[in-house]
Amino acid sequence: MIRKVVQEDSSRKILVVSRLSRLVKVIKTAVEERRDDGAKNQSFTTYDDLLQLLAKRVTQDKGLEYKSFVQFDRVRFDCDDSNISFSRQFVAGHLNTNERREMSKNLIEELTLWHAIIVIKSQAKCATSKQPLSLDDYLALPASFGLTGTQRELCYALFLKYEQWRESERFWDEMDRVLYVLKFGPSVFKDDHFIPWAHRVNKFGQMDLLDEEGEPLYPFFYDIGK
8 A cells, every 4th residue: 555655646636544543644654754745645544534524524404414423422333431332232222132032043143233234324325325225125135245034134124223223312323424424425426426336346357346237246335536
């Protein structure tokens, strides 16, 4: 990554993003040392900081849908008391005994359910629909996403209960924030700027990441840069 950024045309604007703050600092320092112009047109940030910035710049007419995304209302899989724990506060504290029993019966661990919710709220189709997958869309995902049909149906039912719980408590999760930015903020995913998935991956010789219809096989968003 350092070599790639250092070798880029100095007239181009480059954004380097990582989930790891320490890695961002290491790359930034190395690039500044190796480029004659320092890092004049390069910006370095963490994924979380980038999403915070984008969410603050969102403007939309419906005031009732405005969200501030304050940090102490954020749902994570498990965490200390400074955030909301999906494991302790939703699974252990909000689901009833029968629902937890159904999870055990169908071999659905807490982390499995959390991952299923991430897929439902951040699969590639969500970038264009600006909303979570429908049950039919979730069931239609290829086998690479894991789980049987029965397991997916249970996960989807629990996802709906999770969304009701999250919204009633005014909590938010990372997927919720991304969908908010995509729905209300400026985005390359808008119809007049959307870059087809095939054009994105063909540039890097990664066509095996798409299905026969040209849709991504795996639960993540592709790089949105041109």
